Amino acid sequence: MSAIRLLVLGAVRQHGRAHGYQVRNDLEFWGAHEWSNAKPGSIYHALKQMAKQGLLHAYETAPSTAGGPPRTEYEVTERGTEEFMALLRAGLSDPEAGTDALAGALGLMVELERAEVLALLNARVVALRQWRESVTEYYTPAQGPGQFGHIGEIMNYWLDSADTGAEWTRGLIRRVEGGAYTFAGEGEHFVGVLAEGQENPYATGVPHPGDNR
DSSP: OOHHHHHHHHHHHHHSSEEHHHHHHHHHHTTHHHHSSOOHHHHHHHHHHHHHTTSEEEEEOOOOTTSOOOOEEEEEOHHHHHHHHHHHHHHHHOGGGOHHHHHHHHHHGGGSOHHHHHHHHHHHHHHHHHHHHHHHHHTSOTTOGGGGGGGHHHHHHHHHHHHHHHHHHHHHHHHHHTTOSOOTTSSOOOOOSOOTTOOOTTOOOOOOGGGGO
């Protein structure tokens, strides 16, 4: 699963309405350009594509009173909300969605209720255990992966990744069960997006043609 759709929909949704540069600024604030494919070109392309697909509604705006250029602002539609929630749930529960999808889902998990987040994380632990069992049943010989020489390190890597991923997930489950964070229905949760004009200390500062659209 590409994380870019989840991230872009999540950023727009948290603003209510947002133009492309705001979304780019938010994702750079989250460091998403380092751990996902959320580069400027991908962000602006995703906005246009999802508007064509009916997941976002595009509004043409006039130039700002401060002298800024006219921009296209986006708002998540009902279909877009359904897509966002599906991607969010998959990112939390399905290891095959990828680490960038997991990272994006972690940044947006407070959009769900606590009980559902716990259920999704527990499903992730089960999926990791089942995947590990299937791998060791069919691909790991009784003598261990070492009999394949250095090629066996591939198996060591995947098994250790499954074990580490499951242990980390169980730790998050304990924190959420213990009351960490504010989830949907519990009050105002942490705001993860920047206000219009707010300085981003983590901005790359690299211009892109889409910044003024």
